[in-house]
Amino acid sequence: MNRQDVAALVRPNIAALCPYSTARDDYKGPLGIFLDANESPYPTGYNRYPDPHQKLLKQKIGELKGMPVENIFIGNGSDEAIDLLFRVFCRPGVDNALAISPSYGMYTVAADINDVEMRQVRLREDFSLPVEEILSSCDSRTKLIFLCSPNNPSGNSFSTEDLMRIVKDFHGMVVVDEAYADFSSVPSLRSRVVEECPNLLILQTLSKAWGMAGLRLGLAFADRYVISVMSSVKYPYNISQTVQEAVLRQLAEPVEDRIREIVAERARVSEALSAMGIVRKVYPSDANFLLVRFDDADSVYAHLLNDRIIVRNRDKVAGCGGCLRVTIGLKEENDRLIASLQNYRQI
């Protein structure tokens, strides 16, 4: 697809949108006398509206990610970008979207909120991607395909070849959610959105490896046309001044050592759990969690809760019967998990 094909996917009312503008766009300096926005003139530290274009933040993120700023969208969590994709591309009650199953639940919630049909395609038993089935499940009204790699909750990455095949053969937007890419050895696809794949959008987040879940900052990387449309639909001041400043401060703290530690702990916990009699399978993971299959997941879940260890029970999720999803914590926390599970065996 080229950029014109992508433009033709955008809802007509959005393509015709005249976005909200601010007078501050006409004046770039910091030292003006600002009488344009009905703000309070008394300096509280917060009396001015924040930068709606998040220029400093985008510059810093662009440097870190090796991406041009015009290919970056910053949202109030990835959730904002997911919701915006439906509002930009899907006519309510008319268009549809497709997601893999099991995967992140927010794609379907956002589809439901926007009155958009969500088609679910089951991953294979080993959680690999059924590429042909995905492509054949689309019709002329399928506007979005959501693929999560590494996938939550299965933990596996999909091959670049399979993902790119869908990007090439699907006449719509392919969203690849890379929330856990920092923990994976499979390289990110984000560089491909620059002048190569205008129908590819990459989601990343500062909520996981970067340790900023509480700040709410999601990233989307896409063709500059797609980014400009998303930016015209978002709330103008979607990222508060406090959050912009805090994220800039936090981005200066390197996370490489922490990521290495989590990846090493992931291998250690996986090995320890695999050796336990109550564990049927520990799935391979490229993320900061493990999907673990037990004979009786509900009973193990209750036992862990009783030891004040909270994990995610995925027993009722398609393809995940008997499974708990366990986040990799600090070494001491992982030790507590292992000890508690060893204790369960002795009951």
Ligand SMILES: *Cc1c(COP(=O)(O)O)cnc(C)c1O
């Ligand atoms: C955790 C997670 C996110 C992050 O969402 P935020 O709104 O950015 O916190 C996105 N996608 C997946 C698949 C996740 O598991």
